[in-house]
Amino acid sequence: MNLHYLREHKDGILVFILYSFYAVGIIGHLVDSTFPYMMTLTPFVLLIFGAAVLLRTTGRDHRLLLWCLLAYIFTFTIEALGVHTGAIFGEYHYGNTLGLKLIQVPLVIGFNWVIVVLGAIALARKISRHVVYGTLLAALFTAIFDVPLEIVAVNLDYWHWMPGFVPFQNYVAWFVVAFFVALGFNLFKLKPKGNIVIHYFFIQLIFFILIDVMIYTNLL
Numbered sequence: 001m002n003l004h005y006l007r008e009h010k011d012g013i014l015v016f017i018l019y020s021f022y023a024v025g026i027i028g029h030l031v032d033s034t035f036p037y038m039m040t041l042t043p044f045v046l047l048i049f050g051a052a053v054l055l056r057t058t059g060r061d062h063r064l065l066l067w068c069l070l071a072y073i074f075t076f077t078i079e080a081l082g083v084h085t086g087a088i089f090g091e092y093h094y095g096n097t098l099g100l101k102l103i104q105v106p107l108v109i110g111f112n113w114v115i116v117v118l119g120a121i122a123l124a125r126k127i128s129r130h131v132v133y134g135t136l137l138a139a140l141f142t143a144i145f146d147v148p149l150e151i152v153a154v155n156l157d158y159w160h161w162m163p164g165f166v167p168f169q170n171y172v173a174w175f176v177v178a179f180f181v182a183l184g185f186n187l188f189k190l191k192p193k194g195n196i197v198i199h200y201f202f203i204q205l206i207f208f209i210l211i212d213v214m215i216y217t218n219l220l
Helices: 003-008 010-030 035-058 062-085 107-125 131-155 168-187 196-216
Strands: 092-094 159-161
Touching: 010 035, 010 196, 035 062, 035 107, 035 196, 062 092, 062 107, 062 168, 107 131, 107 168, 107 196, 131 159, 131 168, 131 196
Parallel strands: none
Antiparallel strands: 092 159
């Protein structure tokens, strides 16, 4: 395998690595001896693979990178307000799995918001390029993404709900937050590069669904 081949097939190689690593991660969650390592690696996996996907998706588009930065600040701020007031998503607090925190919110959480919404936007654009319809679809896909995530989150110490269940307002909040993030993207007519971010959206979604199955079948 020469350098020319690697340059020509960067996206395909990265997609293969992503699917392979997450497949290993699913197995790692099943094995008692490796489970603690999977928990420890969680924030690093989100950061490293998320950054790789983001770099391939944004390329050298400075406007797109600026959107990513603003989306990070916006979603992190919303999370901070959510944690401290309980008025946005409901009453919840973060566990330790997602790593280093600032004002009780993991630093990686805003970053993953950006990746998930960006994947939802890219997916929505496969269906509609209309600003309003595309934005609504992206918000809907993001809210759907959260459904299997919530089961994983509570069981793997990502975050915990004070009432003991996921309030419906959480899903409404996910939709609304994603809507405004996606709206900014579409109004400025930004363009994601390639399809890697869509693959990563589905990779994480499949991962959460399979972990949910393990939880419900008492394998985890």
